[in-house]
Amino acid sequence: MDSEGVAMVWQIFSGTGEPASVEAWRALPGPPPWRNRGAAVRHFVPPEGLLDAVNAALHLRRPLLLSGPPGSGKSTLVGLIAAELELGEPLNWHVTSRSTRADGLYQYDALGRLHATQTEGDEGAAAVQNFVTLGPLGTALADPSRPRAVLIDEIDKSDLDLPGDLLNVLEEGIFEIPPLVRDAGAGDHASEKSSTLYHVRGADRAFYPVNNGLVERTNWPIIVLTSNNERTFPSPFLRRCVRFEMPTPNADFVQKVVASYLAEAAEQEQAKIGEFAQRLVAGENLALDQLLNYIYLVSGEARDGARDRLEEVLLAELSGK
Structure with missing residues (x-):
């Protein structure tokens, strides 16, 4: 589901180079709420x-x-x-x-x-x-x-x-x-x-x-x-x-931030939220929107197969490499 509760198609881009339809771009979802400055406020x-x-x-x-x-x-x-x-x-x-x-x-x-x-x-x-x-x-x-x-x-x-x-x-x-x-x-x-x-x-x-x-x-x-x-x-x-x-976020604070955007998904992903908070406390260079991006994308059944790959892509430490 996207931020408005609408089911999303995961594989918008197939890599074949062949248009799926005349207006395939209409499959593009709206941006997640934290990408909108007014919503972020x-x-x-x-x-x-x-x-x-x-x-x-x-x-x-x-x-x-x-x-x-x-x-x-x-x-x-x-x-x-x-x-x-x-x-x-x-x-x-x-x-x-x-x-x-x-x-x-x-x-x-x-x-x-x-x-x-x-x-x-x-x-x-x-x-x-x-x-x-x-x-x-x-x-x-x-x-x-x-x-x-x-x-x-x-x-x-x-x-x-x-x-x-x-x-x-x-x-x-x-x-x-x-x-x-x-x-x-x-x-x-x-x-x-x-x-x-x-x-x-x-x-x-x-x-x-x-x-x-x-x-x-x-x-x-x-x-x-x-x-x-x-x-x-x-x-x-x-x-x-x-x-x-700005203090290092603990698990309770991270939970509140995720829940403010993704209430249902936050309940389902408490283990990942706790793991992310532990990484922050340990001094890893991470940003909260990385976790929001990840949970937003893996919260639908259609994306379960990509979960591990998305974790590697989205939750990597911000080392600049």
């Missing part, structure tokens, strides 16, 4: 202590730094916070080793504007604000209507200075967009300073007011930082965060 099972850490971060207006292995639910939490507090869609920023402070605040397409000034007959099309886009953090600071939830994912992959630079921006609640500042300054007069209001596209495709190229915080954003523990952070950075380490 609704089924999220918070580990003990996490709710207190979230509430501490909300009261203190501090970022929440979640640490733990991949697949432990760290990035799902921000969607749950945004849904419960009615903050709109979360703003997501996936950090890499090349990410800079500016990437989170704004991007400016200088080459695009240069091309537009040379080819467009309409001056409005080449207006500088058309080539500025706010980043996820910049959008949250610019939104005057409500606080926004921001996920800064895998902050431990960044260069050494980025975490501190971002917290400095959050503390100050203000940053400049130099192309807009220069454009506004070009209209200054000797006796009076003009005020130029720009409307800049955000990371969520909405437009936000920016006065004279200066973004000033109206509402404190709710920031969730995640780390896979690939590096350590300096003490000044840690001091300005509320920290929570």
Whole structure:
């Protein structure tokens, strides 16, 4: 059965290369619920202590730094916070080793504007604000209507200075967009300073007011930082965060997670759930969605013959090999 209780055909692909029917693709099942972000948020099972850490971060207006292995639910939490507090869609920023402070605040397409000034007959099309886009953090600071939830994912992959630079921006609640500042300054007069209001596209495709190229915080954003523990952070950075380490799931917790998605199958697969939990406690590098994938696929009689092969494929340790 799939997540909606509909019987699934296991062997959709036969390997013969011959189409089974004119519209064989219709045999493709819907995705399992944990592959849908909205469903994953609704089924999220918070580990003990996490709710207190979230509430501490909300009261203190501090970022929440979640640490733990991949697949432990760290990035799902921000969607749950945004849904419960009615903050709109979360703003997501996936950090890499090349990410800079500016990437989170704004991007400016200088080459695009240069091309537009040379080819467009309409001056409005080449207006500088058309080539500025706010980043996820910049959008949250610019939104005057409500606080926004921001996920800064895998902050431990960044260069050494980025975490501190971002917290400095959050503390100050203000940053400049130099192309807009220069454009506004070009209209200054000797006796009076003009005020130029720009409307800049955000990371969520909405437009936000920016006065004279200066973004000033109206509402404190709710920031969730995640780390896979690939590096350590300096003490000044840690001091300005509320920290929570996602605990190693025990058998009871794993059972709750599986039951939240696959209630009947969870009862039938208690032995496999206990075995998986033991592997986690022993320090093996595993993610809970591996177990969900496995139980989801082997819970039907038509797939009993593939059970051992699926276990080998889906429940192998995440060694990177």
